[in-house]
Amino acid sequence: MKKVVVNNLYNLILKYNHYSEEEKEKLLYGLEGLYLTISKLIIIVLLAILFHIEESVFFTIILFNIIRYTAFGFHAEKSYQCLITSSLFFVGMPLLFEYIILSKPIIHLVFLFCIISFLLFAPADTIKRPMYDKKMRRLRKIFTIIIAIVYYICILNLEFTIGKFFMIALILESIMINPMFYKIFKQPYDNYKSI
Numbered sequence: 001m002k003k004v005v006v007n008n009l010y011n012l013i014l015k016y017n018h019y020s021e022e023e024k025e026k027l028l029y030g031l032e033g034l035y036l037t038i039s040k041l042i043i044i045v046l047l048a049i050l051f052h053i054e055e056s057v058f059f060t061i062i063l064f065n066i067i068r069y070t071a072f073g074f075h076a077e078k079s080y081q082c083l084i085t086s087s088l089f090f091v092g093m094p095l096l097f098e099y100i101i102l103s104k105p106i107i108h109l110v111f112l113f114c115i116i117s118f119l120l121f122a123p124a125d126t127i128k129r130p131m132y133d134k135k136m137r138r139l140r141k142i143f144t145i146i147i148a149i150v151y152y153i154c155i156l157n158l159e160f161t162i163g164k165f166f167m168i169a170l171i172l173e174s175i176m177i178n179p180m181f182y183k184i185f186k187q188p189y190d191n192y193k194s195i
Helices: 002-016 021-050 054-071 079-097 104-121 134-157 160-176 179-184
Strands: none
Touching: 002 021, 021 054, 021 079, 054 079, 054 134, 054 160, 079 160, 104 134, 104 160, 134 160
């Protein structure tokens, strides 16, 4: 299915535009990425509708992507791995948090775990996007810590029905930047060191 859709779009675009071979490769790569993103999102939305947690999934994805922008983290190499992890994280975690309420001491402990993770591991680059610039890595770490603290303040000051989305985003991102998560999927970590 993916091949048919991507190839049809690719041929349609080439029909009306002229590209170099390098530009054609980039176009094909971009179309494949777009197809995977849209198909994954459709599945996640359908699962959210099935479990009646559309709002939870929506807010979780937005808040997660805000902190992920600075902290980066794991990217699956295979589309099925991405679909499974995304579904478990963006549907499974909000579903779990529909049934649990965390006490203040547990919230403090979870935040402590997350902030230590961000201090130790953020930003976590990938083999396709190594972060060679030391200054940029430091800036991203600082911004990640600031976002995490803002999220923590929101968790403490909002009702748990809303604060939980901030908590889920922190937990998910602390998992996604952890070297152990990279090892599970046999991916290299600290790719910027491979200069």
